[in-house]
Amino acid sequence: MALTPVFDPPYYAVIFTTTQTEALDGYAETAERMEDLAKQQPGYLGIDSARSGVGITVSYWRTIDDIQAWKRNVEHTEAREQGRKQWYASYTLRVAKVEYNYAFGMP
């Protein structure tokens, strides 16, 4: 699996951390669709995800405006509503400005 490469700062990270319910019908399809859709948005730079106990998804964006525009996407808004109703027991979301970064062993 490939990691999202680093970029010249500043750029933005959305750190989305979750715990799930057991009612995961439809979750995997929606998560995959949201990832595909995010990749088509202006300012999208990359996404990394892992889940073991908790889930962590970090997506990277050029500007805060790009993040806000993606938040307003209708299909994304519906997916978030379904997430709160059904799939997520809890979550935190943080928007953070990357000030510096470095990489090891990346292509």
Place this chain on the structure above:
Amino acid sequence: MALTPVFDPPYYAVIFTTTQTEALDGYAETAERMEDLAKQQPGYLGIDSARSGVGITVSYWRTIDDIQAWKRNVEHTEAREQGRKQWYASYTLRVAKVEYNYAFGMP
């Protein structure tokens, strides 16, 4: 499993994303020790980790100075050297300032 709660911004996130080798002797013990040691450092706020394919660990700190001081910790420096020599095929590390955050279903 409990998520790290949100805090009043600004504060800082260290987003550490990894792929591993197959030479994981000693990794689990060191990872656990580093988490215990991080918790004792000034400015430490919390940590969330998940691994599935890639690993993502996000630790939260009050200031950049707190992050830099933890980076200079001798035992932590030795662990990072071992990580590059043995456990990690690749990694990225980003230091980012949390500008806003929100939570759902948190205690």
